[in-house]
Amino acid sequence: MKVINLVAGGPSDCLPILSRRSNETWIAVDRGLEHLLQFKIEPDYCLGDFDSVSSSLKETILTRKFKQFPSEKDETDLDLALSYALNENPDIINIYGATGGRLDHEIVNLQLLLKGVGCYTTVFLIDKKNKITIKNPGSYTISKSKFSYISFLSFFEKVEGLTLEGFKYPLDNGQLKCGSSLCLSNELISNKGTFSFSSGILIVVESYD
Incomplete structure (x- = not known):
């Protein structure tokens, strides 16, 4: 089973305990790299515009495989990262770090699950107390x-x-x-x-x- 995990930069106290399992891909979305490093997980890719990260974290990102998006764009970093992951045709995409912050972002992150409807891939939005799909x-x-x-x-x-x-x-x-x-x-x-x-x-x- 092919699994891709997207980790966004939401509040750390909403995250479950993250651990790397075999044959899974981990993608840090913008400040999500902070969370992955906290759990000692080395990301396979870093995606985002990186306009809200600290200079030290940006230096860390630039030492990994990364794709930088323009800071002025029509989609959020997580929206673009989810599209990127869906193009890989995994069985499952798990999204972490997408709840508990700004309410407008949390609502649209829930709506992003619609991208998985009708696809081969099942998309989950997961935090410490919830697992959501459509x-x-x-x-x-x-x-x-x-x-x-x-x-x-x-x-x-x-x-x-x-x-x-x-x-x-x-x-x-x-x-x-x-x-x-x-x-x-x-x-x-x-x-x-x-x-x-x-x-x-x-x-x-x-x-x-």
Whole structure:
């Protein structure tokens, strides 16, 4: 399985513990290099405009493989880095360091998950307490993990035909409207559960307190 990890420069206290596993690629996005060095992970690439990094960190970046973006551009560094990673056609892209800072950045970082919809790649947004992805209509299996709760939200106007099996609060062919809290804080009652839906875009949030 090919995995690419993007590490952006969000607050360090929102990061989970990061560790390098074999056959994974690590990309530092702008100030994300600080986080990777904190966890003693050597990045495979550094991407960003580097306009907000300290002079000492920039000197460190320039000793690695890097691609520098213009400081005046239409996309954020993370947006461009995600497009770069998607072009590599990995199985999974994990995004770290993208929550807990400015709210406008956090909202758009959630919206960036749409880039993975309809692609071969599954994109996750991960922090210390949450793991988020977005799904197209279909049927999916989800396994019990360290995350206690699983929530489902509609990204756009509504999700239709939503069925949850193996959950504490099951649902059969339900409708989930944008802004509804109907499917928050559900739990698996066995090691695995399934969810399926017929239309819409579904946000899946695994989390714990």
